Amino acid sequence: MFMFASLAASIATGSLASLPALLALSTEPLAHLRLLDILVIVTYFAMVLWIGFYLKGRSNTSEEFFMAGREMTAWIAGLSFVSANMGSLELMGWAGSAYQYGILAVNWYWVGAIPAMLFLGLMMMPFYYVSKIHSVPGYLNLRYGGEARSVAAVAFAIEMILMSGINMFAMAVVMKVVLGWSLNFSIVVSSVAVALYVGLGGLRSAIFNEVLQFVLIWGGALLVPILGLVQAGGPAGLKARIISTLGSDSYLHVWRDTGSFSANPMGVHWTGIIFGLGFVISFGYWTTDFLVVQRVLAARNLHAAKMAPIIGSFFKMAVPFIVILPGLLGLVLLQNPDGSRRQLVGEDVVTACAASSTGVPSNQAGCSAAMTKTNLTADYQKKVLSGAPGSELHTYNQALPLMMVRYMGPGLLGLGITALIAGFMSGMAGNVSAFSTVWTYDIYKPLMRKSKPDSHYVMVGRMSIVVGVLVSIGAAYLVQQFHGIMDYVQALFSIFVAPLLAAILFGMFWKRATRMAGFLGLLLGIIFSAGLFLWVKFNPAALAIVALSPDAKPMAENVYRAGWAFLFATLVIVVVSLLTKPRPVAELDGLVYGATKLPAADAVPFYKSEWMWASVVVVLFIALNIIFW
Amino acid sequence: MRTGIQIWFFIGVMLFIYGVLILGYGLSELVTGIVAPVELSYLHAPIWWGGTLFILGLAYIIKFRPRRAGK
Numbered sequence: 001m002f003m004f005a006s007l008a009a010s011i012a013t014g015s016l017a018s019l020p021a022l023l024a025l026s027t028e029p030l031a032h033l034r035l036l037d038i039l040v041i042v043t044y045f046a047m048v049l050w051i052g053f054y055l056k057g058r059s060n061t062s063e064e065f066f067m068a069g070r071e072m073t074a075w076i077a078g079l080s081f082v083s084a085n086m087g088s089l090e091l092m093g094w095a096g097s098a099y100q101y102g103i104l105a106v107n108w109y110w111v112g113a114i115p116a117m118l119f120l121g122l123m124m125m126p127f128y129y130v131s132k133i134h135s136v137p138g139y140l141n142l143r144y145g146g147e148a149r150s151v152a153a154v155a156f157a158i159e160m161i162l163m164s165g166i167n168m169f170a171m172a173v174v175m176k177v178v179l180g181w182s183l184n185f186s187i188v189v190s191s192v193a194v195a196l197y198v199g200l201g202g203l204r205s206a207i208f209n210e211v212l213q214f215v216l217i218w219g220g221a222l223l224v225p226i227l228g229l230v231q232a233g234g235p236a237g238l239k240a241r242i243i244s245t246l247g248s249d250s251y252l253h254v255w256r257d258t259g260s261f262s263a264n265p266m267g268v269h270w271t272g273i274i275f276g277l278g279f280v281i282s283f284g285y286w287t288t289d290f291l292v293v294q295r296v297l298a299a300r301n302l303h304a305a306k307m308a309p310i311i312g313s314f315f316k317m318a319v320p321f322i323v324i325l326p327g328l329l330g331l332v333l334l335q336n337p338d339g340s341r342r343q344l345v346g347e348d349v350v351t352a353c354a355a356s357s358t359g360v361p362s363n364q365a366g367c368s369a370a371m372t373k374t375n376l377t378a379d380y381q382k383k384v385l386s387g388a389p390g391s392e393l394h395t396y397n398q399a400l401p402l403m404m405v406r407y408m409g410p411g412l413l414g415l416g417i418t419a420l421i422a423g424f425m426s427g428m429a430g431n432v433s434a435f436s437t438v439w440t441y442d443i444y445k446p447l448m449r450k451s452k453p454d455s456h457y458v459m460v461g462r463m464s465i466v467v468g469v470l471v472s473i474g475a476a477y478l479v480q481q482f483h484g485i486m487d488y489v490q491a492l493f494s495i496f497v498a499p500l501l502a503a504i505l506f507g508m509f510w511k512r513a514t515r516m517a518g519f520l521g522l523l524l525g526i527i528f529s530a531g532l533f534l535w536v537k538f539n540p541a542a543l544a545i546v547a548l549s550p551d552a553k554p555m556a557e558n559v560y561r562a563g564w565a566f567l568f569a570t571l572v573i574v575v576v577s578l579l580t581k582p583r584p585v586a587e588l589d590g591l592v593y594g595a596t597k598l599p600a601a602d603a604v605p606f607y608k609s610e611w612m613w614a615s616v617v618v619v620l621f622i623a624l625n626i627i628f629w
Numbered sequence: 630m631r632t633g634i635q636i637w638f639f640i641g642v643m644l645f646i647y648g649v650l651i652l653g654y655g656l657s658e659l660v661t662g663i664v665a666p667v668e669l670s671y672l673h674a675p676i677w678w679g680g681t682l683f684i685l686g687l688a689y690i691i692k693f694r695p696r697r698a699g700k
Contacts, residue, residue, distance in 0.1 A: 036654055040647060047643050054634060076636060208636045215640050219647070223678055227669050409658075409665030411651040411675055 029180035037414025052197030078311030088423030096396035098327025102251025144518030153442035165475025171424035220419030228329035276559030499525025525569030641689025648683025
């Protein structure tokens with residue numbers, strides 16, 4: 001889940017890794033589309049292709065193709081910034097997490113995002129923006145030199161392209177489970193559409209489609225919590241139903257029960273939430289991951305670049321309304337065909353109870369054993385074991401689609417499904433466009449062809465998008481054949497993010513950090529982090545050392561691994577910096593806090609000031625955490 | 630975006646088309662009395678949700694319609 005990108009929620013919840021399992025056992029699709037729904041979906045594809053073809057004429061120079069001409073308004077950059085992080089797996093995964101763990105899941109939207117977004121806008125954007133870099137590795141190049149840039153660029157390019165493939169595979173699986181579509185159909189249609197609209201319109205096309213996706217997600221998903229709240233009797237009714245169903249109000253508190261690991265449904269401690277999630281993981285993702293930072297770099301001026309993450313933070317705070325709330329509503333409203341409360345279960349239970357052609361679970365003993373770990377009633381367990389009609393099991397991650405099917409008839413259901421498709425596609429487009437920029441500016445140009453005309457690099461960028469999509473397709477099929485690969489790909493982000501955060505923070509806020517320190521901190525930090533991952537992978541007993549507890553879940557392991565890697569990279573950077581000669585301060589202008597004369601801020605009225613709006617965000621953020629304490 | 634077609638216009642067109650389709654279906658439900666078997670169908674969500682999309686889409690189309698450069 002710590003990827004926060006479109007694959008975010010899935011890692012903590014394990015939903016991504018279990019996608020292939022879902023595929024193997026899916027029988028009847030959750031929903032059946034009608035002609036009107038198909039029309040809604042076709043309209044979306046027509047729109048994205050229209051945008052791609054329209055923007056082709058406005059993507060002729062490298063600045064236009066890779067940086068969208070740096071002319072995005074704060075609103076467009078801000079919506080795109082937050083939308084690049086709102087993938088469908090995240091929406092479905094977090095709705096499932098809310099069903100499973102309660103409102104605690106909201107931390108990944110609030111403390112796990114808002115402080116970092118504000119820090120990016122207010123403190124870091126001046127350096128990113130003023131230096132006119134094209135990518136985050138580009139900043140490392142200016143600050144530390146080509147070695148650090150190359151390490152970051154290669155790691156990032158590999159991560160992006162594999163993520164795109166996983167996104168593609170995930171979309172195909174979800175479409176198969178929800179709609180019964182074939183895997184090949186989903187992969188071919190999504191990859192052709194993404195290659196066309198990003199290849200034609202470049203970053204501008206990706207950004208436009210992310211804004212489109214943002215509107216679609218709200219238009220397609222907002223109806224679920226509205227109707228759910230009506231049916232539950234409003235917020236008070238929902239609260240009463242949850243307490244009466246679960247016999248506890250622990251699901252309704254964000255912080256109150258995080259004083260010990262065992263007191264809350266997720267098994268996390270507040271120190272882990274604040275330092276692991278709120279600092280290392282969150283700052284690592286929101287301030288250094290080029291996928292999201294690229295959106296802000298496309299802003300038309302420094303004020304817009306500062307405002308974009310702040311605007312995004314307002315919407316980020318609101319996303320739980322369409323993600324967490326449907327999960328909580330599903331907990332008390334979803335019903336079986338016989339009217340009893342429907343209880344969702346983990347993928348492991350659904351896998352153990354996979355039915356044979358007769359509809360009866362083929363492994364009766366395994367299914368029975370798996371169900372004993374759930375809250376399913378004895379009667380319902382018997383029905384499942386006998387393959388009785390209407391006794392199928394559904395996973396936590398199906399909470400959102402199940403709620404959609406519950407309330408949405410023809411047309412509206414198509415809109416909800418389109419929102420999911422748009423989420424997947426814009427996730428792929430974001431990965432591929434970021435890959436194209438890093439490949440062209442940080443690998444191809446400095447290492448292969450240094451002095452070519454601008455048009456040459458645009459051509460390389462377009463070709464790298466096509467190649468990127470083709471490699472993504474290969475990755476999608478590879479994952480389908482070898483499911484274990486997914487674990488490693490998911491780990492890439494968590495391995496890479498902490499050392500990168502250390503290198504950038506020290507580079508931006510410590511004049512003494514040297515070229516060799518940045519390079520070694522990044523490289524050794526990545527090796528150290530990968531070593532911890534492999535250590536636990538091949539020796540599960542090491543979990544007790546890495547995550548400080550043998551019972552730690554993958555989520556906790558990610559947090560602690562990132563924390564150790566950050567500390568290790570910090571140590572390397574500090575020690576090596578003190579042993580090597582720093583650059584003259586004069587060379588650090590525009591790159592380091594305290595050595596830079598920032599351009600005078602445009603005179604804006606107070607109601608347009610980024611500090612004023614950031615203050616509003618802080619007040620809202622604190623208020624929400626107090627209200628849901 | 631300062632010239633050409635703005636993203637908001639594309640969004641307006643999309644919302645407008647969705648509004649027409651969903652509102653149209655909602656009205657047909659009302660006229661024929663044949664209602665999709667979903668929860669709370671008596672609230673006729675396609676009518677008010679489709680209507681909202683329709684109005685929002687129309688407003689965006691009008692406000693952000695493409696104009697010739699220089700105007």
